[in-house]
Amino acid sequence: MAFYTLGLTFELVMILTVIVLAVWIYGLYFNFKKWGLGSTGYHDQLRNSFWLFIATWIHEAFKDGLWIFLRTLVLDVLLLRRTLARSPVRWIMHLSIFYGFVVLATFSVIGLMLDIIEHFNLVGLAEQAALAKDYLSLPFDLFGYLILFGATIALTRRILIKFVRDNTSAYDAFLIGAVWLITVTGFYAEWMRGNAFLVGNLFLYPIYAPHFALIHTLLAIFLFALVFPWTKYIHIIATPMTLMANRGGE
Numbered sequence: 741m742a743f744y745t746l747g748l749t750f751e752l753v754m755i756l757t758v759i760v761l762a763v764w765i766y767g768l769y770f771n772f773k774k775w776g777l778g779s780t781g782y783h784d785q786l787r788n789s790f791w792l793f794i795a796t797w798i799h800e801a802f803k804d805g806l807w808i809f810l811r812t813l814v815l816d817v818l819l820l821r822r823t824l825a826r827s828p829v830r831w832i833m834h835l836s837i838f839y840g841f842v843v844l845a846t847f848s849v850i851g852l853m854l855d856i857i858e859h860f861n862l863v864g865l866a867e868q869a870a871l872a873k874d875y876l877s878l879p880f881d882l883f884g885y886l887i888l889f890g891a892t893i894a895l896t897r898r899i900l901i902k903f904v905r906d907n908t909s910a911y912d913a914f915l916i917g918a919v920w921l922i923t924v925t926g927f928y929a930e931w932m933r934g935n936a937f938l939v940g941n942l943f944l945y946p947i948y949a950p951h952f953a954l955i956h957t958l959l960a961i962f963l964f965a966l967v968f969p970w971t972k973y974i975h976i977i978a979t980p981m982t983l984m985a986n987r988g989g990e
Contacts, residue, residue, distance in 0.1 A: 800986075808987050816988050835890070881938075918959070929949055
């Protein structure tokens with residue numbers, strides 16, 4: 741398989757995928773359990789605090805009925821109406837990063853499943869899986885550009901706007917910079933392969949394409965497995981859950 745180069749074999753990708761999923765699942769478990777205990781009970785031995793949190797969240801989210809839950813999901817979580825009311829620029833930035841991240845993550849899972857089908861020729865669909873992966877290339881590019889657009893806005897605001905710059909810590913700069921760098925290295929790896937969306941063969945350099953692909957993959961694994969579940973970026977999960985539990989309230 742051409743994508744797995746420079747030692748990034750199919751088997752190694754499977755191992756890394758399992759590790760990333762395990763870290764993510766444990767990260768969610770850790771955070772849910774912490775939230776279930778609450779700030780005053782963080783060190784208490786509260787039995788079944790993980791399941792207590794899940795049960796409490798479900799009760800609160802559906803407390804006013806299914807219609808209120810769906811309305812909050814669409815208006816507050818999917819359309820970010822509160823962010824729009826505060827700042828249209830931040831609204832565009834958050835929408836771009838959010839949907840770029842969610843769709844690319846979904847496509848990555850689909851692509852991994854197609855890789856497995858192709859590698860093991862499950863039910864004789866190896867050729868169909870390879871063809872299906874080709875159809876994913878354009879959506880990958882489009883939503884990749886979307887997340888790059890949002891990350892560029894975030895980075896630019898922190899450089900050019902004094903108020904935002906003064907309130908940006910090194911921690912914030914690292915997180916935004918990491919997302920931007922990962923997206924750029926992914927695009928550059930693809931551009932070097934040639935026949936890339938929008939840029940064609942402008943950056944064609946196939947010899948170094950695998951190197952950038954490897955850098956992009958390792959950076960993405962490091963960020964999503966070792967950073968996201970343990971930093972403020974967990975708000976990509978915590979904020980929607982809070983909004984739905986409060987049924988759209990602050």
